Amino acid sequence: MLRKKTAEDIIVDLIVYVSLVFVGIVTLYPFVNVLAVSFNDALDTVRGGIYIWPRKWTLKNYEIILTNPQIYNATFVSIARTVLGTVLGIICTMFVAYPLSRKDFVLRRPFSAIMVLTMYFGAGLIPTYLLYRSLHLLNTFSVYIIPALLGMFNVVVVRSYIESLPSSLIESAKIDGASEFRILWQIIFPLTLPAVATIALFIGVGHWNSWFDVYIFNSQRPDLSTLQYELQKILASVSMQVGRNPDYQMGAMAETQQVTPTSVRASMTIVATAPIIMVYPFLQRYFVKGLTLGSVKGE
């Protein structure tokens, strides 16, 4: 339908495009600024005025954090829990989502009630802490993996996706004598890949971003610390000095070590964020569909 643009059209378009460009800048600028600061000389940064480009280019900030054995180790733990947690999480989600997607499954109703109810309540922090303690999960690597094996929201997303596949696929496979396990992994799983990509992103990001479980359950074990927790520790030490400028405060330290909290925080932030920014463009075309499908059915 072709028609002339009215004055209103032009004004609306103008407001919309200008506002959206503003939204884009406000959202993206903090990341660009952190990136610039992370590549700028620490002492030079104290003078202020770093916006989108480093003034005195250096890799020193990264060198400092990546050669720190504590942070090097934390990076390894973060990668380990993300990879292991995501792979196991996907397998477990499939084992739950597939039976629940089968309309003819006799135990579908009671089992899905037991599972879905957990989305709406929690016992609270202390009971959870006491449970983990009695299961000897405290101060272990397993506390990252085992309690997070199943996310009900992810189960709902995958289940809805499987339900949208033609049920004749399963029936004909059964006639051919395939076991349920075989149907799940050789027929359903490959067809469910878009949903799996969505939940892989959710599970992976969840693991990579998690710091609270480190803080509560594993704070006695520096060897099990993660990147996000290390960043949180830096942040907490800066937070204690609100009201004064941390850059000036740490001036003396800066002179000798060529490092300031601002610079270390910037490079840590980039290291903690980069993997997500790198994978998410590849997965994002799936998640909008996966999410809307899941949320509509989930309600």
Added chain:
Amino acid sequence: MESAIYYTSKKTFWQKVKEQKELVFMIFPFVLYVILFHYIPLWWWVIAFKEYRPYDGVWGSQWVGLQQFRDLFSDSGFWLAMRNTIVISFLKLVTSFAAAITLALMLNEVKNMLFKRTIQTISYLPHFVSWVVAASIVIGALAPESGVVNQVLMALKIIKQPVVWMGEGHYFWWILAISNVWKETGWNAIVYLAAMTSIDPELYDAASVDGCGRLQKIRYVTLPGIAPTISMLLILNVGWLLNAGFEQVLLLRNPLVQDYAQILDTYVLDYGITMYRYSYATAAGMFKSIVSILLVLFANKVAQKLNASTVV
């Protein structure tokens, strides 16, 4: 399909279970897992009625009846946490809804797909970074001297002196609300955009014929089109009223704003984990969980009522 129903209906429940033993075998360990990790912890609620000492164990500890709850309800700190929780979640609820709906409406007006997709991709990026990273960015942006917020406001001559944003309680509530908007608006807008795509295009054509301009189309077609989604999400969010955002508050709070930053979750953390008052903190957590469950049930009832009346 009909023959299948006939075929299975002759069998007893246990025969069907036996026939589907592979499916049962597949899911059963996870049913046990969910019971262990989500239902068993409820059992520890019993310590809210005791004076729990780790050395004595749950059964060895002394019963105190409702003493913990009496202490809790007579503590002014608890009511302060309650006030902060409600104010913060309410502020966040209103701002995040307004922002997400506005963003979705604006994106919906964009005809250039490349531009639309670029802005969308940028807008949900912050959703995927941790609150640790987001808090680091917020604290950096609000720093008194080097922070970009003060620099911009001073350059625009809106303020003369740098403001210590993180040191003032009233600002803190708004910092939580606005940083939440920054982080989640793009993500929250997805569901409204999805709702907008399902609006019948003929409605827009009809509105054009009736002489509606762009704003009138938004007012009379788009907004009514997403109204059911908005009301549904609003109702469902009632269940989250006692969740003010644990991680966000925990990461952004500092001693100066403690009276505005203490929420129920941090209250439980401070008393339970930091001061080892397990029973007292469990009572606080239990109170929060029960009120939340009641709110969810209430919200679901309302949602069903509304849904039924709109569908029929």
